[in-house]
Amino acid sequence: MTSTKPETPEEEIEIMLSNLAIGALWEPQGHGLTYMKIGERDIELMVQHQTSEAAQSRIRFGILMAKAGWQVKEDGVQIVPPQNLTPQQQYMSEQIKRQEIAQATWKCQTPECGCLLSAFALEKAEWIFVGQSKIEDDGGQEQEVEVWAVNVICPVCDTTIAMEPLEYALIAGDDLMMSYRTPAAQLEALDRPTIIKCIDEQFTEIIITGSFCPFSGALLPPHVRGAVVKFKELESEEE
Numbered sequence: 275m276t277s278t279k280p281e282t283p284e285e286e287i288e289i290m291l292s293n294l295a296i297g298a299l300w301e302p303q304g305h306g307l308t309y310m311k312i313g314e315r316d317i318e319l320m321v322q323h324q325t326s327e328a329a330q331s332r333i334r335f336g337i338l339m340a341k342a343g344w345q346v347k348e349d350g351v352q353i354v355p356p357q358n359l360t361p362q363q364q365y366m367s368e369q370i371k372r373q374e375i376a377q378a379t380w381k382c383q384t385p386e387c388g389c390l391l392s393a394f395a396l397e398k399a400e401w402i403f404v405g406q407s408k409i410e411d412d413g414g415q416e417q418e419v420e421v422w423a424v425n426v427i428c429p430v431c432d433t434t435i436a437m438e439p440l441e442y443a444l445i446a447g448d449d450l451m452m453s454y455r456t457p458a459a460q461l462e463a464l465d466r467p468t469i470i471k472c473i474d475e476q477f478t479e480i481i482i483t484g485s486f487c488p489f490s491g492a493l494l495p496p497h498v499r500g501a502v503v504k505f506k507e508l509e510s511e512e513e
C-alpha cells in the first residue's frame with residue numbers, strides 16, 4: 275500500500291498501474307473498460323462496452339497512460355454491447371468476464387513454460403499465512419491485516435506459484451472457495467437452503483467456524499471463518 279497522495283491524474287494512474295501484478299485486470303468503475311497489465315510497462319485493453327461514454331473514456335485513459343509512460347495495446351479489444359442489468363447482475367457479469375479473461379490468459383511465470391493457471395490442479399492449492407501487515411485505512415488509522423498467499427504448483431515445470439487470494443478466488447471460482455481442507459478435516463461451506471435442510475434432517479456434522487480448525491488447531495484463512503460448514507474428519511494417513 276502506498277501512502278503518497280497522487281497530485282495529477284497521470285500520477286494517479288501511474289500508482290494504480292505500477293501496483294498491479296502482471297496479469298491483473300483493471301476496470302475503472304463505470305467506464306465500461308477492462309484493461310490487463312501484460313508487461314512491466316505494458317497495458318492491454320481487453321474489453322470495451324459499445325457506448326459513446328466507453329469510447330470517450332478509452333481515448334482519455336489512452337492519453338493518460340501514454341503520458342505516464344505506458345505502452346497501451348488496443349488491437350485485440352473485444353467490443354461488447356452494454357447490458358441493462360441490475361447492479362447485482364452487473365457485478366455477476368463483470369465477475370464472469372474477469373474470470374474468463376483470467377482463465378484464458380494467466381500463465382505459469384517460468385519463462386518458456388506458459389502453462390495456463392487454469393490447467394493447474396487448483397483444488398490442491400495450499401493457503402499460507404504470510405504474516406501481519408499494517409495498512410492505513412481511509413481515515414488515516416493504521417490497521418493490522420493478515421497477509422495470505424495461495425500456493426499452486428505448475429503441472430508442467432513443477433514451479434510453486436504464490437497467488438494473491440483474490441486472484442486465486444477469481445480463477446478457481448466459487449465452488450473451490452466453498453471448500454477447505456485442514457490437516458485433520460475437510461470443510462464445506464453450506465448455502466442457506468442446505469443449512470435449513472441439514473438442520474431439519476438433524477444432520478450433526480456441522481459446525482460454525484471461528485479462527486481455527488477445531489480438529490487440527492490450524493489457523494483458517496479469513497474466507498473460511500464465520501461460516502456454517504459441513505465437516506468430514508480425515509484419517510491421519512490421508513495427510
Ligand SMILES: [Zn+2]
Pocket residue numbers: 382383384387388389428429430431432433
Ligand atoms: Zn510452469
